Amino acid sequence: MQKRRILLIVLAIGILVVWRQLHKDEEAKITHLKGTTMGVVPYSIKYIDLAGRDYQLEIDSLLVDFNESLSTYIPSSEISTFNETNHANYETAYLYPMLRISQEIYQKSHGAFDPTIGPLVNVWGFGPQQKLSLDSSLVDSLIQIVGFDKVKFDQQRASKPANTYLDFSATAKGYGVDIVADFLYAQGIRNYMVEIGGEVVCRGKNEKGTYWKIGIEKPEMNRQAGTLFATTFVKNTALATSGNYRNYYKENGQIISHTISPYTGFPIRHNLLSASIYAPNCALADGYATACMVLGVDRSIQMIEDNKELEGFLIFSAEDGSLATYASKGVQSLIEVLP
Incomplete structure (x- = not known):
């Protein structure tokens, strides 16, 4: 009886090894998607899916929705409307999480990360507006309106002073990566690498098993x-x-x-x-x-x-x-x- 049990175990292991060798290519099948988002920012997405599903259209659609919500380069975006009207009731699923994440980093970095720095970014020539002629008095006046603690929000709405300007460009690529990664995970995919403009989320292992x-x-x-x-x-x-x-x-x-x-x-x-x-x-x-x-x-x-x-x-x-x-x-x- 004991010998028979050992023989069955050995046989089962042998069958498993052979099956894995025969299906090795199928197990390691990788899908690689490429494209651009946020204007000209490149993305590269790799994932292992036995069904070989192609999510290019769904991912592009997600990124378009995300960009149309949080891009200050789009006048009709949710963030642009918030900057203009000073109030937001969260038309999309993206603004509130971005405010919450920004608050956490702002507090733990002692203000080194501050998404209200936008007016200064703009006048120095790195934003959507044209660079202005600078002097210390202009910088001093603009820095008075900087400070994420001026933005008030909860799960239903957000408000800010009229002269406070929000710009999430410092976290936009990272947040976009998270949105795509969460989408892949929701589809049952457990091995993936999502990269947008050099920022990445990696889960599981690649096609080589590393x-x-x-x-x-x-x-x-x-x-x-x-x-x-x-x-x-x-x-x-x-x-x-x-x-x-x-x-x-x-x-x-x-x-x-x-x-x-x-x-x-x-x-x-x-x-x-x-x-x-x-x-x-x-x-x-x-x-x-x-x-x-x-x-x-x-x-x-x-x-x-x-x-x-x-x-x-x-x-x-x-x-x-x-x-x-x-x-x-x-x-x-x-x-x-x-x-």
Whole structure:
């Protein structure tokens, strides 16, 4: 009897091994969708689905709805209407969650992340409006109307002062990633990578049966986009990177960064070049990465270590001009700095 039981177990294992080999290609079948959203922002979505379902149309439709709700570049969007009328009753499913997430990051970053920074972003030439001629008095006047604590909201409605301007561009890509990831999960898909403009959510494993590996760009101005500094495994979490090496301009011999400090009203100037934040969702990761670029190296490290749901990887300029890094304990084993 015992020998027969062992034989049956061995036979069952053998059948399972053969079945898995015969169906290996089917199990690893991956769908790869590409497109653009939010104007010209590229997206790349990979997922494993035994049924081979193609969700391109559904995902594009989701992203269009999302963009038409929260884009300040669209005059009829919900956020544009809120900025104009100062009241919102939530016409879509996107504004309230974005307000709630923004409030969390604003508070935990001590105001370094502030989606009411828009008027200053605009006058410095990084928003939908044309750059203005600047002087310290204009900056001083605009910084008086900055502060997310001026925005009042609950689950039914939101209001703000007439001169307060909201702009969620610092978290838009991350939030868009979350919306697509949630959609895939709702379809029963458990292995996917969703990337919009460099911000990602990864769940499960790829077609090779390993965790998804994501590249982190080398933060050097004038370097060709896509040159990698490091790679990292992303295990069932979100990753967003912010830096000042792509979006900037030069004026009177000075580099003007797109990251405007809510504390001073001026573009930041410090040695932090790139901040990659791991978080439970991509909107949080995106917002905290932006906060890091305001805070600089030391204060960013403190914020990361004080927040248990965050991990971080920072690239900064050392005193000798070389690139130096910081990685929090939870991701040190996941990151490989390339030679």
